[in-house]
Amino acid sequence: MNHFAMYGKLTARPGQRDALADILLEAADLLKSNNDCYLYIVNVSDDDPNAVYVTELWKDADAHAASLENEEVLASIQRGRPLIIGAEPIKLRALGGKGL
């Protein structure tokens, strides 16, 4: 059974990337107690000053979906939403490798 992985590219309003990254890092803290969430890493790119990339890896797609119903996670998403002007998720199936 392949785990659910996702690269989430979020484009922030100009000047709001770091504020958005901070909110996503708080969401990552909330997910530390979620055993079905294996990875939630917040990245930035030197090639795109407004982009934040979240590397996600979950037990399965259901676990990912369920996390979006968690009140605290929802609250942080609500706080981040005004800062976001674009979202490009790439949904993947993790086959294996180091760190899985």
Add this chain to the structure above:
Amino acid sequence: MNHFAMYGKLTARPGQRDALADILLEAADLLKSNNDCYLYIVNVSDDDPNAVYVTELWKDADAHAASLENEEVLASIQRGRPLIIGAEPIKLRALGGKGL
């Protein structure tokens, strides 16, 4: 100090995705003994039947570059190269989160 992360999208020749994924999974095995390599996860996408995505996370860019000089890793790259018709790396800086 941010760790070096990368999403490596590789496009395989039609019908060669799984063969390429197998070679990359072997490379992942080789990297299990490399303490500077934190993640090397091989993924596929249901949205693109010819794509393989590698999620990488390294201590730093130098550690990533050094790995490309390892003979065994080079050999697996050589075996994979004929199967690859496109490569789109997205280089990132990992700020933090779960799994880092």
